[in-house]
Amino acid sequence: MKSKIAQARLIFTVVTFSLSSLLYAADDWGDDAWGEEEKQGAIVHGFIETAVGSRVSDDALISDDLSLAEVRARVEAESYQGDLRLSGKVDLYADGVESGLDIYLREAVAEFSLADNVDVRAGHQVLTWGTGDLVFLNDLFAKDWVSFFAGRDDEYLKAPSSSIKLSAYGEKANIDFVWTPIFNSDNFISGERFSYFSPRVGTQVAAPNGKLVPEEPSESFSHGEFSARIYGRSQILSGRSTEWALYGYRGFWKQPNAINSNNQPYFSPLTSLGASLRTNIASGIGHTELAWYNSVDDGGSDPLIPNSQIRFLMGYEQELISKLNLGVQYYFEHILDYDALAANDGGSIYRPDEHRELWTLRLTYRAMQDNLTLNWFSFYSPTDQDYYHRPSVKYRFNDQVNLTLGGNIFGGEQPHTFFGQFEDASNIYARLRWSY
Amino acid sequence: MFKLISITSLFVVAVLSVFKNVYAADLTNADEIVSKANLVSYYAGNDGRSEARMLIKDAQGREQKRQFTILRRDREEGGEQDFLVVFSRPSDVRNTVFLVAKKPGGDDDRWLYLPGLDLVKRISAGDKRTSFVGSHYFYEDVSGRSIREDSHQLLETTDKHYVIENKPLDTNSAEFSRYIAWISKANFLPEKIEYRDENDTVYRRVEVLSSALIQGHETVTKSKVSDLRSGGSTTLEFRFQNYDLGMDQAVFSERSLRKPPREWLQRGQ
Known part of the structure; x- marks a missing residue:
């Protein structure tokens, strides 16, 4: 494992130097821009990216100061066979922190229409719905929190899952139904790249001893994930076009936050129901969303x-x-049922509050003809008294090359809260990407 | 002799009537001229399709490019209409889709689909006068500024143009204090528009560089916007334009954000 990581770091160094020389490369499309792409067969694009990130302070549990050190080559191909669309996205990457040389399948889908108003999208795919900005209620599709915390591109926050999505479109409403036959959890913080607080042990832990290895649900039809959304637009608020949606989910909590009789974490069953609205208000956009997470612990x-x-x-x-x-x-x-929980957990000092509140703030400033984007995103919880700041600066040198600098800064009053536990994961990072 | 006179007089009558027609064609009502120009610029046919590419240059001469296809359908002539813009280049905006439900007199509904996150993002109606995908065009230039947002005055009628002054009714809604449009008397295309700031200095210019008659509609095939402050400019070329393709309203729905309608995006309908 160690030699694989050393190898990955060598590749990372070599590619970073060669990519830097591309900063002011010519940006010709190199062909007839009016040529109709589809007639040229498969359309191939992608990027090569090198990224490095470092903790801003030591994590006593993880010797590596690097939180990100990788080179990634993305290949995307898209092709049409009549009305069938095939699309694939694959990353080959050399990860100098965790996994050495590896392949990551981002997308492999077939899209077609079953009828005039029924579409199918089958395969490995990224799925998103709901109205929140980096806050997810009814979107129970897998997230990759390790990528998010490490400073990879935002797109990696949404992890792909192998699913079949059926969409039917009507005059008044549309329906999406998603079946994920094999449960796909979040890529949660497991103690490898970042340490976390274990309420069981009562302290911060990390791999190898503290690596979070949950029990996965066995594979069966009833252990698949089923997600549904009914949605539409209507003029319910004084002539404004308001988007409404109802959501349902049957599957498991996406994080292993239950403990089995062997004292091992696992994903307990979850069903949820919810609704959302989004509309123009004044000169901006307002949204609201509600979800009821119904756990199997009846009575709590x-x-x-x-x-x-x-x-x-x-x-x-x-x-x-x-x-x-x-x-x-x-x-x-x-x-x-908080009282029932409080009466049965032996007076745990790490018991979450009955009511957790969170505020988020996003400021985005674009300058230099949109080539420079300054972004600030903050989570702040007044009840947990913790925070997570995500500043970033992105500069687009030309159509091919861009550079992103950013940080993931965590902190809090207590070591066990949602963001507070990641204080030692705080990092700054740089990413240089060449697209083709 | 009599014959000659009658021919001459016929000729004179004919010439006079031509002149009379020309004079009769001179409009004097600014609102009427602006309304015609709006119809010619944004409402040709009941629907339309065009491929487009932009060449964005900054003051240092560095270039960027964008390529996309625009679909449009009118719900009402001169009124509500829908636009769908599907990007194909460069690769970092590939398959990004922009959908607008334009509502003159109200707030437009606007969405952006980001394929990497499978995210349908709603964009507020407020920031219409910001850069369209990094170019010197604004979002509002693509779908058209509602003529009800400005007051219009005919400053001058020249041989070829109606010169119209436009002032925003809500001065906070735009960065200009007024703009002057040179509208062609022959075809009602606004051939040049100059935007002036609070000091009455021209800081932004939009020009039609070429146009062609397509299915009976005078259609811009090349235009340019210049940012006179920064020295940057964007040239926009249109090709493969068609009108009255018979698009359905359903083309302009969330379905098309996730699954762009190939039936209409492909050439040669």
């Missing part, structure tokens, strides 16, 4: 299984002054 008395929750979000964003956009969100999580 089992402290080893998460209780049911109500989650609520409201947010608003608008342009403050030219090129400067502001977005604010308020979110809460309310644990149901």
Whole structure:
């Protein structure tokens, strides 16, 4: 393993130097731009990216100061066979922190129409719905928190899953139905790249001893994930076009937050129902979303299984002054049957609060003909008294080359809270990408 | 002799009537001229399709490019209409889709689909006068500024142009204090538009560089916007334009954001 990582670091160094020389490369498309692409067979694109990130302070549990050191070559191919669309996206990467040389399948889908108003999208794919900005209630598709915390491109926050998506479109409403036959959890913080707080042990832990290795649900039809959305647009608010949606999910919590009889973490069953609205308000966009997470711990008395929750979000964003956009969100999580939990967990000092509140702030400023983007995103919880700041600067040298500098800064009053536990994961990073 | 006179007089009558027609064609009502120009620029046919590419130059001469296909359908002549813009280049904006439901007199509905995240993002109606994908064009230039947002005054009628002054009714809604449009008397295309700031200095110019008659509609095939402050400019070329293809309203829905309608995006309908 160690030699694989050393190898990955060597590749990382070589490619970083050669990529830097491309900064001011010519940006010709190199062919007849009016040529109709589809008639040229498969369309191939992609990028080569090198990224490096470092902790801003030591993590006593993880000797490596690097939180990110990788080179990634993405190949994307798209092709049409009549009305059938095939699309594939693959990353070959050399990861100098965790896994050495590896292949990551981002997308492998076939898209076609079953009828005039029914589409199918089958295969390995990224799926997103809901109204939140980096806050997810009814979107229970897999997230990659390790990539998000490490400073990879935003797109990696959404992890792909092998699913079949069926979409039917009507006059008044549309329906999406997604079946993921094999449960696909979040890529959660497992103690490898970043350490985390274990309430069981009562302290911060990391790999190898503290590596979080949950029990996966066995593979069966009933252990698949089923997600549905009914949605549409209507003029319910004084002539404004309002987007409404109802959501349902049957599957498992996406993080291993239950403990089995062998004292091993696992993903306990979860069903959820929810709704959202999004519309123009004043000169901005307002959204609100509600979700009821119904856990299997009926009555909430089992402290080893998460209780049911109500989650609520409201947010608003608008342009403050030219090129400067502001977005604010308020979110809460309310644990149901909290008294039963409190009466049965032996008075745990790490028990989450009954009511967790979270505010988010996004400021985006674009300058230099949109080639420079300054972005600031903050999570702040007044109830947990912790925070997570995500500043970033992106500069687009030309159509091919861009550079992103950013940080992931965590902190809090207590070592066990949602963001507070990641204080030692705080990092700054740089990414240089050449697209083709 | 009599014959000659009558021929001459016929000729004179004919010439006079031509002149009379020319004079009769001179409009004097600014709102009427602007309304015609709006129809010619943004409402040709009931629907339309065009491929487009932009060459963006900054003051240092560095170039960037964008390529996309635009679909449009009118719900009402001169009124509400829908646009779908599907990007094909460069590769970092490939398959990004932009959807607008334009509502003159109200707030437009606008969405952006980001394929990497499978995210349908709604964009507020407020920031229409910001750069369209890094070019010197604004979002509002693509779908058209509602003529109800400005007051219009005919400054001058020249041989070839109606010269119209436009002032925003809500001065906070735009970065200009006024703009002057040179609208062709022959075909009502606004051939040149100059935007002036609060000091009445021209800082932005949009020009039609070429146009062609397509299915009976005078259609811009090349235009340019110059940012006179920064020295940057964007040239926009259109090709493969067609009108009245018979697009359905359903083409302009969330379905098309995730699955762009190939039936209409491909050439040669």
